[in-house]
Amino acid sequence: MKVSVLTFGEVADIVNASSFDLKDVEDTDTLKQLLEDKFPRLKETRYAVAVDKKIVNQNVTLEDASIVALLPPFSGG
Amino acid sequence: MQAQDYERYNRQMILPQFGEEGQHKLLQAKVLVVGAGGLGCPVLQYLTAAGVGEIGIIDDDIISLSNLHRQVLYTTDDLNKYKTEVAADKLKRLNPSVTFHVFTERLTNSNAIDIISRFDIVADGTDNFAARYIINDACVLLQKPFVNAAISRFEGQVAVFNLLTPSGPSVNYRDLFPAPPTHALNCEEAGVLGVLPGIIGSLQANEVIKVITGIGQPLINRLLTFNALNNSFYQLDIILNEEGRKLIPANIAAFLDMDYEVLCSSSSHPEIDITVDELKELQQKEKVTILDVREMNEVPTIEEDHLRIPLRLLKNKPPAVTANTIVAVCHMGIRSAEAVKILKEIYGSAKKIYNLKGGILSWQKYLYKKQQHA
The missing domain is CATH 3.40.250.10 (Rhodanese-like domain)
Structure with missing residues (x-):
């Protein structure tokens, strides 16, 4: 099973990619943990998580071909 | 509506979905634009041109040379003047029938309730999180809709928040981002492509006009993102977030007691x-x-x-x-x-x-x- 990850703003800077695939990640909490372990700066960043274009507020099980988006808030005007 | 209004607004009034009714709604509307910077400039220009009846402009900043690549309402002659004053002066010339209310001050939780109460809808084009959470919480408490837009480098976000719908108020900023980040870059630190606020601010003005006139599908319960480098638009559904709702002050007294500057650790460090x-x-x-x-x-x-x-x-x-x-x-x-x-x-x-x-x-x-x- 493979999921696609899309990143925005500062999250893209931290993980140094705006899109990538991950294999065998069962849910959004696992995905966040995986990325935060690899990129510790991510822990200090707040970001919303969306699965298949829906913002999720709790842990959500991922399926094959799920698209996960990680969106930080922007403050600029 | 006066005779010359039919001519001035002709090209939008002949749109069947818009019509005289849409124009009438705009002429009756009162919009507060918070921040007269990169986003505020196009929002103010298009709302003034479209014939919004009353427009409030709140900003405490003066025009700097480094603003001019993106804040296209201002010119080199305007350096060191207050944005609100220059903006109101130019916008009056664009459309003399619009009434402007100028607030040359910073939006804080002390003045937000009084100022926002006077308007029907708010456009948030501020450059800091403290103001964004103040606008959100005040609008929720006052039951006012607001159109939020924000930019960073090559990317922008737009959404319509807290609009009353048949099923209750739509989601707000805290449903998407319950609490402010401890640190995020603003335009000064992160940089911004000059044309980006022009695009995002125009989308924001468009949403304000749609909400007022009731046409189309405004970005209710949805977030729109745009990336100027690859021209990608992305839309996401937002749902109610209990954690975020709990953080909104329960009433105006609690709102006045909140220290948004410290909460957002944006610019307040009292010890130093x-x-x-x-x-x-x-x-x-x-x-x-x-x-x-x-x-x-x-x-x-x-x-x-x-x-x-x-x-x-x-x-x-x-x-x-x-x-x-x-x-x-x-x-x-x-x-x-x-x-x-x-x-x-x-x-x-x-x-x-x-x-x-x-x-x-x-x-x-x-x-x-x-x-x-x-």
């Missing part, structure tokens, strides 16, 4: 902050070293004697300071607060170290006011 007035007093009494921690290319330059060491180099390159007092300065007072932490590690209690609250922006305002009184 000093104002420009306090800096001037300090300089009368003792020798003070001013340390500018902005990058070497950042403007405007400080005219007084000062040292300049960018924050990122400060750790490895402690400054050779003989004065017993150091005042760190950056653009807005955020990076300089970081610098104070580093300097305190270097000097311990051997020196007094302060942060200039509001950074070079406050300093510019101080000089401008002094010049006006002279």
Whole structure:
């Protein structure tokens, strides 16, 4: 099973990619943990998580071909 | 509607979905635009041109040279003047029938309730999280819809929040981002492509017009993102977030008691902050070293004697300071607060170290006011 990850703003800077695939990640909490372990700066960043274009507020099980988006808030005007 | 209005607004009034009814709704509408910067300029220009009846403009900033690449309502002749005043003057010439309400101040939780109450809908084009959460919480408490837009580098976000629908108010900013981040870059620090706020601000103005006239599908319960580098638009559904709702003050009294500046840790560091007035007093009494921690290319330059060491180099390159007092300065007072932490590690209690609250922006305002009184 493979999921696609899309990143925005500062999250893209931290993980140094705006899109990538991950294999065998069962849910959004696992995905966040995986990325935060690899990129510790991510822990200090707040970001919303969306699965298949829906913002999720709790842990959500991922399926094959799920698209996960990680969106930080922007403050600029 | 007056005879000339039919001519002025003809091209939108002949749209079947819009019509005379849509124009009438715009002429009756009162919109508050918070922030007259990159987003505020196009929002103000299009809402004025479209014939919104009353427009409030709130901003406490003056026009800097580094604003002009993106804040296209202003010209080189307008430097060092208040944005609100220049904007209102130009917009009146664009459409004399619009009534403007100018607030040359910062939106805070002390004035937000009074100001926002006077309008039907708010456009949030501010440049900091404190103001964004103040607008959200005040609009929720006052049951006003608002159109939120924000930018960073090449990307933007737009959404319509807290609009009353048959199933209750739509989601708000705290459903998407329950609490502010401890630190995020603003335009001064992150940079921004000049045309980006033009695009995002135009989308924001479009949503304001759709909400007022009731046409199309506004971005209710949805977030729109745009990336200028690859032209990608992305839309996401937002759902109610209990965690976020709990953080909204329960009533106006609780709202007035919240310290949004500290909450957003954007520009308030009470233990180390000093104002420009306090800096001037300090300089009368003792020798003070001013340390500018902005990058070497950042403007405007400080005219007084000062040292300049960018924050990122400060750790490895402690400054050779003989004065017993150091005042760190950056653009807005955020990076300089970081610098104070580093300097305190270097000097311990051997020196007094302060942060200039509001950074070079406050300093510019101080000089401008002094010049006006002279």
